[in-house]
Amino acid sequence: MPIKLATQSDIENICLVQRKSWQHVYSPYLVKKMFKVLPSSLHQKLWQQRVSNDNNQVWVLKNPQLEGLLMLEKQADEIELAALYLLPKTIGKGWGRAMLKHACQQANVKQLHCWVMQDNEHAEGFYRHLGFTFDGELRKVAFSGSDFMQKKAHLATDSRFF
16 A cells, blocks of 8 residues: 555655645645745755654655655644645545555544645535534634634544444
């Protein structure tokens, strides 16, 4: 299977996939702000820390080049799907579901949650399609002088999911 745990050698391509995904989903204005606040060098340092952190599992899709990434983050009492990004050409081919299924099975995750930008209808539809439920919980996230709202979604990884 082309889904593997990430290594430090994947960092540069992880950042490229995430940036291309942002460009595909968010407005040019927001992407410009994101890239200004998070230059490539800092972005790579953040992912180096994430990949080496024992509370995280970062998975990559290589088909054969890196086309997607997923990060599960162990928190105090639950697991967060902290990142799931695919190259635009990879979206809609079942790889998002496959990556999430593989990561959850390998990590023996029974329940998890994620936060979705409130205006990201594509992502919300994707997560609903996988069986996530949105419970109405919202949080405000400040980024580059602007506030953004995120919705919390939950998934029980039972047999219906797999």
